[in-house]
Amino acid sequence: MTDYDVIADAIGLSDAARVLAAGEGPVAVDVERASGFRYSQRAYLIQVFRRGAGVFLFDPPPIGDFSALQEAIGGEEWVLHAASQDLPSLRELDLEPVTIFDTELAARLLGHDRVGLGAVVADTLGITLAKAHSASDWSTRPLPQSWLEYAALDVEHLVDVRDALAAELEAQGKTAFA
Template sequence: MTEYSVIDDFPAFEEACRTLAAGTGPVAVDVERASGFRYSQRAYLVQVFRRDAGVFLFDPPALGDFSPLRAAIGDVEWVFHAASQDLPSLRELGLEPATLFDTELAARLLGHERVGLAAVVEDTISVTLKKEHSAADWSTRPLPAAWLEYAALDVLHLVDVRDRIAAELEEQDKVDFAAQEFAATLAQPPRPPREDPWRRLSGLHQVKGARNLAVARSLWEAREEYAQQQDTSPGRLVPDRSLVAAVLANPQSKQALAGVQAFNGRASRTELDRWWAAIVRGRESQTLPRERVPSDALPPARAWSDRNPEADARLKLARPVVEEIAEGLNMPTENLLKPESLRRIAWTPPALTVDAVSEALSALGARPWQIEQTAQKILDAFVEAAQSPDPAIAAES
């Protein structure tokens, strides 16, 4: 086993950055977080590899300022596997590539059956990676040697994989497809804060009534505040099911809450005052949540024939057409066009012109290459549906 060490002092960090700056070609970059253990999604390890430089493992909490790394590699292509997972954590460190290459996304466009990192590495360069530490608590210090080797291997072979994947893109005439997808990944804005995030509590559907929902909201907020203070994943303090169980039990005293067997978790009793105070706040709240939240979600497709038969006909004619295009391009249908985008324009169709369909797809986030491949065929399907006197007949044709 190769011995790797974590760089956690600034002079060594600056020296490593000088070595990386003198390397050649793209840089492979990966991030390890502590999802499920810590509250934040911050990076606890940043791995970087460049030819003629080597592998370097950096400790973000210890180093803090990553501007030397940004200066060293900021203007070259960064190679990721599933870039969208790592970019938010890197941006917190002030790190952002000018251009990127995503081996996972490219593998999808190429029609690879397996697109996990280990599978893609094995399929392209015949190297076997072990993935036993992927769900580890990377905030652990010191990091075990086996974990460090695992982290290093995540980037050590990635540039070689990138070169093989790039050659496949050339062979399948998908270089421009990939370039547009990579640019879209890089330009993707951060997700806006979710409205009423407490409604994502698992099991909340069991809670009935606005007042009880207010209690659930208050418990969620109290857990969120404490989790942030402790930098601990909320579910590790008190699981969702336990918060919901506390609401459903409707305890009338702190002691009664302590007696709710299903209200468990490592902080359920040590912070009992906190949870009881949250229940009281929820019961006394003057601002009750809505029991039903308006949604712009479309009805399930199985209900379309009754709710909107014309849309049903459009979807049933267009969907197999898009699937056929994807099969011809040797890629998953969802990488050719998001199924939700097709459902949206089938439910509320634009004018029946190729320009209008193209504009509608673009507004839903489709890239130019996707529009070029699908817009005319979708239009043809919609026109066929419109010309049928009976949408059900059109749907079956």
């Protein structure tokens, strides 16, 4: 098990933004909310992965201003799973992609039987994700290490899933449509 640190201040965000800006290719982004507990779409954890940079976990409430992250990755393609669920939370923090690849929508266009993140990762990469904490209260502090590992895995494989689905879209002649 990898130990993950949560970035909870402007200095940590700035340092992570520099590393992410120097990474390569698309950026995987995910949001954890506490909707069943807090009745809002507020982000309580943002996970970001980019090849050559790694996984970063951000605690939005204490950070507040995410302009350094937006500047670092805003012009890149963002890979999200079920983007319609995460975009409102990201927009509240002024985090807005110019281009999106939604792995759930791609799986739907390709006719996959199951389109949840765990199923899509398993179908495309043969990797099983533990989805034990999907309905947890992400406003809890401190976040348990097992929750952080779960959250990191939500983005760690997402760019590889994107690549596999993009190849499948191309093979089926659906790239332009997607």
